[in-house]
Amino acid sequence: xxxxxxxxxxxxxxxxxxxxxxxxxxxxxxxxxxxxxxxxxxxxxxxxxxxxxxxxxxxxxxxxxxxxxxxxxxxxxxxxxxxxxxxxxxxxxxxxxxxxxxxxxxxxxxxxxxxxxxxxxxxxxxxxxxxxxxxxxxxxxxxxxxxxxxxxxxxxxxxxxxxxxxxxxxxxxxxxxxxxxxxxxxxxxxxxxxxxxxxxxxxxxxxxxxxxxxxxxxxxxxxxxxxxxxxxxxxxxxxxxxxxxxxxxxxxxxxxxxxxxxxxxxxxxxxxxxxxxxxxxxxxxxxxxxxxxxxxxxxxxxx
Amino acid sequence: xxxxxxxxxxxxxxxxxxxxxxxxxxxxxxxxxxxxxxxxxxxxxxxxxxxxxxxxxxxxxxxxxxxxxxxxxxxxxxxxxxxxxxxxxxxxxxxxxxxxxxxxxxxx
Numbered sequence: 001x002x003x004x005x006x007x008x009x010x011x012x013x014x015x016x017x018x019x020x021x022x023x024x025x026x027x028x029x030x031x032x033x034x035x036x037x038x039x040x041x042x043x044x045x046x047x048x049x050x051x052x053x054x055x056x057x058x059x060x061x062x063x064x065x066x067x068x069x070x071x072x073x074x075x076x077x078x079x080x081x082x083x084x085x086x087x088x089x090x091x092x093x094x095x096x097x098x099x100x101x102x103x104x105x106x107x108x109x110x111x112x113x114x115x116x117x118x119x120x121x122x123x124x125x126x127x128x129x130x131x132x133x134x135x136x137x138x139x140x141x142x143x144x145x146x147x148x149x150x151x152x153x154x155x156x157x158x159x160x161x162x163x164x165x166x167x168x169x170x171x172x173x174x175x176x177x178x179x180x181x182x183x184x185x186x187x188x189x190x191x192x193x194x195x196x197x198x199x200x201x202x203x204x205x206x207x208x209x210x211x212x213x214x215x216x217x218x219x220x221x222x223x224x225x226x227x228x229x230x231x232x233x234x235x236x237x238x239x240x241x242x243x244x245x246x247x248x249x250x251x252x253x254x255x256x257x258x259x260x261x262x263x264x265x266x267x268x269x270x271x272x273x274x275x276x277x278x279x280x281x282x283x284x285x286x287x288x289x290x291x292x293x294x295x296x297x298x299x300x301x302x303x
Numbered sequence: 304x305x306x307x308x309x310x311x312x313x314x315x316x317x318x319x320x321x322x323x324x325x326x327x328x329x330x331x332x333x334x335x336x337x338x339x340x341x342x343x344x345x346x347x348x349x350x351x352x353x354x355x356x357x358x359x360x361x362x363x364x365x366x367x368x369x370x371x372x373x374x375x376x377x378x379x380x381x382x383x384x385x386x387x388x389x390x391x392x393x394x395x396x397x398x399x400x401x402x403x404x405x406x407x408x409x410x411x
Contacts, residue, residue: 127378127395127396128376128377128378128381128393128395128396129375129377130377131378132377132378133378133396134336134337134338134378136335136336136337137333137335137336137337137338137339137378137379138377138378138379140364141371141376141377141378142377208375208377224377235337235338235341235397236337237337238337239337239338239339239340239341240335240337240340242340244344245341245344245397247344247345247348247400248399248400248401249399249400250338250341250342250345250397250398250399250400251399
């Protein structure tokens with residue numbers, strides 16, 4: 001059952017998401033923020049070009065401070081990835097990696113952009129011939145076959161579990177799993193064969209994927225390999241809601257000056273809307289998105 | 304021009320695509336595929352620009368399982384360019400508009 005209704009839900013707790021949370025929560029909206037700080041590109045960065053702070057600041061400290069600030073306005077934080085989104089009856093439903101559902105009047109997408117490719121030998125040549133970047137899209141093509149999933153986080157783990165309903169054997173290749181305890185239990189109780197502590201070295205096959213060579217020297221005989229790095233990103237979560245992407249790159253979400261997308265109640269802020277990759281831009285867009293979403297939610301609640 | 308992207312299926316594929324009097328670009332997609340949704344507007348834009356000389360079509364792999372199997376499709380979206388019933392080139396994934404436009408220009 002859905003938990004109680006939020007006014008503003010934010011995916012991503014980088015500078016864009018945090019500023020959106022601060023502005024919407026300070027307008028008395030009921031706010032929840034999803035995501036893991038270490039997935040923000042700010043986490044490992046040091047900032048020297050952000051206005052009004054002369055000293056070099058650590059990104060990690062900024063993220064912690066921003067969260068405290070947003071919490072002081074009563075925004076709620078949940079360190080979980082969102083694995084699915086739905087938009088029905090003017091409400092957004094968000095499904096977490098631990099299997100909980102949250103409902104909100106508005107949704108701000110600020111999960112940034114992340115690398116999707118493995119960059120190993122054989123990968124590029126075999127795309128569409130066994131190499132896939134989307135379990136949800138392509139699982140059906142692997143009925144009764146042997147497949148591997150590579151990745152350390154929620155997208156790879158939930159992807160591997162999903163593939164069990166299609167494939168004969170499912171391997172999960174990961175260096176170290178970074179998922180919630182609930183999802184870990186679900187994985188442990190499943191038929192997924194977890195190969196931990198190593199990574200993909202090469203993808204081998206003449207016309208189609210035949211084998212995957214691991215860094216530990218092991219070889220897996222598989223018909224397909226799904227690359228699912230990090231958490232689910234814009235193409236999975238936003239495209240399914242019907243958000244329009246920029247035609248030039250098909251990577252970034254299109255917004256207007258109010259940070260509105262083409263879907264009522266859906267906003268985007270930060271790297272996910274395109275370059276420049278700057279904290280100042282993310283914060284500015286987060287501010288606008290937070291204010292606009294809070295106002296939209298209030299109108300919706302009053303109507 | 305501006306006819307819109309043509310829906311084709313297992314039954315109409317031969318007549319609409321393989322026996323078309325123009326080259327044809329077919330987008331193999333499914334309604335539950337995020338990247339497919341992201342690329343749909345790009346197909347529409349290209350159809351508006353090049354629809355006079357090329358057939359722009361889409362094939363839902365959920366309703367038409369035979370055609371994707373015939374062309375060994377194992378990822379969507381896959382976009383295949385056909386000319387005189389033969390595969391000229393193909394692209395997998397939600398690629399930038401310029402890549403897709405490059406594919407289209409090969410057939411002009």
